[in-house]
Amino acid sequence: MNDRSAIGMDVAAGRSGDIEARTTLVGDQQLMVAVKRGDESRPPLLLFNGIGANWELAKPFLEALSDTKAIIFDMPGIGGSSSPRRPYRPSGVARLAARLVADLGHQEIDVAGVSWGGGIAQEFAHQNPRLCRRLVLAATSPGAIMIPGRPRALLRMATPRRYWDKAHMTKIAPEIYGGSFKNDPSMIGRHVEGMFGASSVGYVYQLLAMVGWTSLPWLRSLRQPTLILMGRDDPLVPLANGHVLARLIPNARLEVIDDGHLFIVTRPVETARRIERFLVHER
Known part of the structure; x- marks a missing residue:
């Protein structure tokens, strides 16, 4: 992943309602970036998605935001973003995202991360204390040192098969995600209809x-005010990890959603309402 911050010419663009998506070059990395239009007087929300997830899977949540501008991009090798030339670390993704934010003209943003993306969100907030105003962590943990999920569910996550084999995803979704997918x-x-695949390399x-x-x-x-959202029935990231985050982050609070790992997908309106209340109405 290259650290050069020049943003290149758009090579593709599309628009759906209040969301505009396009591929953009950040250094030599081509990224699929989607922007949901909203109130320009407030910091936009930068959202880091879960592992293997293309931005369209977050579309119901983006559409549920009432008037918050939001930015999301596919990780290298995922969805519409080109495969990376070499492996990377969370610190590299955080730097890439900061350069994208700067090139989009924003000097202050709020940051949210879901599951795998929650780790990137923590890294981003750590690297950029002045750029990141508020932090939202959803269905995530402190990383490698965490309270582990159910072994069988975690084993299912070792392969991207569910992203290209929709029948397989339909079969295993209740087991790995719990909550509404089970009920x-x-x-x-x-959910399956919104998946556009993840390359094996990505x-x-x-x-x-x-x-x-x-x-x-x-x-x-x-030091950012932090909202931690956790699912009560999460086979992958048990609720106890939210308690750990809430205890260690100085200005954090935990809210529990009565659902599984992907409550941002299964309960987009409730999730958006909780996040916007935190970002907009609480001082």
Whole structure:
């Protein structure tokens, strides 16, 4: 991943409602970037997605935001972003994201991360204490040193097969995600329709990025007001990890959603309402 910050010419663009998506060069890395329009007088929300997830999987959540501008991009090798030339670490993704934010013209942002993306969000907030105003961590943990999920569910996450084999995803989703996917199987089909695949290289690099990474040594140094959202029935990241984060981050609080790992997908309106209340209405 190259650290040069020049943003290149758009090579593709598309628009859907209030969301505009385009591929953009940040250094020599081509990224698929989606921007949901919103109130320009407030800092936008930069969202880091989960492992293997293309930005469209977060579309229901983006559309549920009432008037918050939001930015999301596919990780290298995922969705519409080109495969990276070499493995990377969370620190490299955080630097890449900071350069993207600067090139988009923002001097202050709020940051949210879901699952795998929660680790990147923590790293971003740690690297950029002045750029990052507020932090939202959803269904995530402090990294390698965490309270582990169910072994069988974690084993299923070792391969990207669920992103290109939709029948496989339909079969395993209740087991790995819990919550509404277990209680209402009809939700699985709607989620599957939004998947656009993850390359094997991109997925493996995402797995490798988090090997040995942990935020525990510096969580107490984070000064951003932080909202931690956790699912009550999460097979991958047990609720106890949210209690750890809330205890170690000085200005943090934990809210529990009565759902599974992907509550941002299964309960987009409730999730958006909680996050916007935290970002907009609480001082």
